[in-house]
Amino acid sequence: MQRQKSQDMKSATLKEKSKTDVKKSVVKKYRKMRLSELHKGESGIIDSFTNDDMKLKLLEMGCLPGEKVHVTRYAPLGCPLAIKVSDYTLSLRMEEAETIVIRQEI
Numbered sequence: 001m002q003r004q005k006s007q008d009m010k011s012a013t014l015k016e017k018s019k020t021d022v023k024k025s026v027v028k029k030y031r032k033m034r035l036s037e038l039h040k041g042e043s044g045i046i047d048s049f050t051n052d053d054m055k056l057k058l059l060e061m062g063c064l065p066g067e068k069v070h071v072t073r074y075a076p077l078g079c080p081l082a083i084k085v086s087d088y089t090l091s092l093r094m095e096e097a098e099t100i101v102i103r104q105e106i
Contacts, residue, residue: 029106035069035083036097043070044102046085051099062086063100 032047046067049055062085063069070084079094 030103031106032101032103034098035071035092035100035102036081036094038071038102038104040071040074042104043068044104045069046100047103048101049099050101054096054099058096058100061090062088063090069100069102 033044035044035046038044046063046065046069048065049058064086067085071081072084072089073082075081080091081094081097082089082091083097084090
């Protein structure tokens with residue numbers, strides 16, 4: 001009787017471990033796009049830059065790879081756009097936003 005209980009407990013623990021392993025193995029899917037393609041209210045994570053000269057300027061302003069960026073508003077004519085990055089609001093020209101490659105979770 002005692003053996004049966006211990007075997008049941010072992011099998012229950014193995015089942016729980018396999019459930020957690022399945023949860024850990026879920027792969028998130030992302031699509032890459034440019035920051036200028038986001039609409040108001042959308043967000044993404046900075047992945048890379050396409051222009052090395054602009055990259056230095058953007059890095060100094062806090063646009064670091066891995067940082068979450070959120071588009072808060074566009075100007076009436078579409079340029080510039082305001083983004084929220086690193087707990088502050090930053091205004092970028094459309095040409096600058098086109099050089100930032102982001103990944104957005106699908």
